[in-house]
Amino acid sequence: MKELIEALFPICRSISGDGVRQSLACLQEVIPLDIVEVPTGTQVLDWQVPREWNVRDAYIKDATGARIVDFKENNLHLLSYSSPVNRTMSLEELRPHLFSLPKQPDLIPYRTSYYNENWGFCLPHNQLLGLADGDYEVVIDSSLEDGSLSYGECFLPGTSSQEVLISTHICHPSLCNDNLSGIAVAAYLAKSLQGRNHKYSYRFLFLPVTIGAITWLARNEETVGNIRYGLVASNLADQGGFTYKKSRSGCAGIDRIVEYVLRTSNVRHEIREFVPYGYDERQYGSPGFDLPVGSLSRTPYGEYDEYHTSADNLSFISHNNLQQSLDIFEKIVATLESNRYFRNLLPKGEPQLGRRGLYKKVGGETDQKESQMALLWVLNLSDGRNSLLDIVEISGLNTAAITQAAEILVSHGLLEEIPVAES
Ligand code: ZN
Numbered sequence: 001m002k003e004l005i006e007a008l009f010p011i012c013r014s015i016s017g018d019g020v021r022q023s024l025a026c027l028q029e030v031i032p033l034d035i036v037e038v039p040t041g042t043q044v045l046d047w048q049v050p051r052e053w054n055v056r057d058a059y060i061k062d063a064t065g066a067r068i069v070d071f072k073e074n075n076l077h078l079l080s081y082s083s084p085v086n087r088t089m090s091l092e093e094l095r096p097h098l099f100s101l102p103k104q105p106d107l108i109p110y111r112t113s114y115y116n117e118n119w120g121f122c123l124p125h126n127q128l129l130g131l132a133d134g135d136y137e138v139v140i141d142s143s144l145e146d147g148s149l150s151y152g153e154c155f156l157p158g159t160s161s162q163e164v165l166i167s168t169h170i171c172h173p174s175l176c177n178d179n180l181s182g183i184a185v186a187a188y189l190a191k192s193l194q195g196r197n198h199k200y201s202y203r204f205l206f207l208p209v210t211i212g213a214i215t216w217l218a219r220n221e222e223t224v225g226n227i228r229y230g231l232v233a234s235n236l237a238d239q240g241g242f243t244y245k246k247s248r249s250g251c252a253g254i255d256r257i258v259e260y261v262l263r264t265s266n267v268r269h270e271i272r273e274f275v276p277y278g279y280d281e282r283q284y285g286s287p288g289f290d291l292p293v294g295s296l297s298r299t300p301y302g303e304y305d306e307y308h309t310s311a312d313n314l315s316f317i318s319h320n321n322l323q324q325s326l327d328i329f330e331k332i333v334a335t336l337e338s339n340r341y342f343r344n345l346l347p348k349g350e351p352q353l354g355r356r357g358l359y360k361k362v363g364g365e366t367d368q369k370e371s372q373m374a375l376l377w378v379l380n381l382s383d384g385r386n387s388l389l390d391i392v393e394i395s396g397l398n399t400a401a402i403t404q405a406a407e408i409l410v411s412h413g414l415l416e417e418i419p420v421a422e423s
Contacts, residue, residue, distance in 0.1 A: 001184035001326065002319050004030060008180050009314055012075040015114055015171045015208035016052040016149045023170055024152040027183070027206060031190045034155075036219075037148040044218035047211060050114065052147025053081050060094070060121060061137040068131075069121050075173040076310050078140065079120035080112040085140040091133050100125035101309065108310035110175060114211075117144075149215060152206035154190050158198040160420045164336060165230035165293060166190075166329075167280055171208035175312045178301060181237035181322055189329045199337050199420060200228070213280035217289060228421055229254040229336060230293030232281045236325035237317035238306075240299035241268025248274045248285035252292030253421065256393045257339070261331045267324070296332075298325065339389050341422075342382040342406055342415045350379065351414050358412065370397060374405035382406075382415055384422035 007026050013019040024035050042049040058071035058078045071078045079099065097120040099111045105125035113120070119140055152170070166189060168182040183206060190204045207213055217224065230247075231254065242262055246255045250273060262269040274294075276282045278301060284293035298321065306312040353359060358375060377395040378388075386394070392402050409415035 001188055001322055004184050004187060005176060005180045005317070006314065008183065009174055009176065010075075012055060012071075012078075012173045013171055014053050014080045014112070014173070015211055016050065016147065017054045019173070020150045020170060020208065023183075024150060024206060027152055027187055030187045031154050031194060031204070033152045033206070036151050036153060038151075038215050038219070039148050040146040042215075044211070044215040047214050049149045049215060050211065051144045052149070053142065053144050054147075055082070055140070055142040058082070058121070058140040058142065061139075062132075063134050063136075065137075068127075069123050074108060074310060076108045076110050076175075077121055077123060079118065079122060080110075080173065081114050081117075081144070082119035082140050082142055083117050083144055084142050085119050085138050088135050088137050090135060091131055094136055094138060097121060098123060098128055100128045104305070104309060104311075105129075110172070110308040110310075149208065149211065151208065151212045151216060152204075153216075154204040154206075156190065156193050156198070156202040156204075158201040160199055161201060161226055162228045162420045163201045163203050163226045164333070165203050165205065165227045165284070165291070166233060167205040167207065167213065167230065167284070167293070168233045169209040169212070169279055170206045171212070174310075175308070176314055176317045177235050177238050177298075177304075177312050178307060179234050181235060181317060181325070182233040182297075184322065185236050185326050185329055186233050188326055189333065192330060193333065198333075201226070202333075203227075207280070209279060210283065213283040217283060224289060224291060227291050227293070229257070230284060230291055231258070231329075231332070232279050232284075232293060232295040233297075233329070234279055234295070235297040235299060235301060237319070237322035238299045238304055239318060239321065240304065241270065242325075242328065243270050243272060243297050243300050245272045245278065245281065245295040245297075245300070246274050247281070247292045247294045248290055249292065250274060252294070253387060253390060254292050254294050256390050257332055257335050258294060258296060260389060260393060261328060261335055265328060265331060267328065296329070335389065339387040340406070341384065341387050341418045341420060342378070342410070343384045343418050343422075344379050344382045345414055345416055347383065350376070356412050356414075358408065370401050371405065373397060374401040375409065378402060378405045378409055379414065384418060387421065
């Protein structure tokens, strides 16, 4: 993951353009990845695929001819999606196009202007304060032309057509935690699943935020119903604990599984409710799709000082924490894969347990009540949609009691195991 992040860090990515393609090509060296190109102007839900942006060079030169702000030194210096400029102008004319952070005066901010044509430069506030009056040569050698939007998709089929979706954004330039960390975790999770047998099919998406997810949803509307579990991966290498933002429903299988894994892994974590803001969970969780997709990060977007600044660089991220994040994603997958589903074969009314001698089957006196309750919970919740883990979480009983109850009920023909959840 460290090598991948170091290779991707210098590339100037945006919501389209060659930087995205080059990044996806890097990922193809790690995992099998289809690169999908969707032409400019394609209607995708309520949006249109925008013009493609590419940049070759951008700088501001002062009166002595020195490059005082240089895209080649740090790609954050350029407002992302800047239209081309090539002229000499006064500081007064230039100033509305300069962006800085007065509260973090030594850092370069990350700014974009995707859907409102503009141009600009980002620079440390202290440098902005020191600019002398006079003329500046301003060059942005960029193009905004018909082209395409690129995204990457890695599909690993399982024995079931039911899918687990892992989605991450790839549109940020030289920033590490947001979101090379998410890209690295998703890529290496895919790599670890590749060549292994698995029950679920896994779909990994590497997309420009918002427009990429909207484009993918528009092109895959017919099959999104296969998605049984989903996670958006971002901000996974900072020093903070984990933050899980629940899916739109707040009670999807993925919500229970992530909460269970975080709780039982002895890691600092916080669970939050869904809000229609953030990354692409808001597209997957729009009401017309309402997919069971939560969002797992360490410190969420906007809640650490380095976020969207030049301080979110290679020295900011912790490789131990990044590895721990991958471990948590792998545990989530292992839990999904081992989680079992059952169907009650006599779901109308309670089956008569006494006649079948089932009350006698349950253990000693001290745990008899728990064993009886476990039988009733398993019978009631085994409608094909709740897993054993769901039943453990909802009932508050322990895993051993619930598993034993399921086995007893199967041996009496009251319950049957089904391969994966029913929709
Ligand atoms: Zn961001």
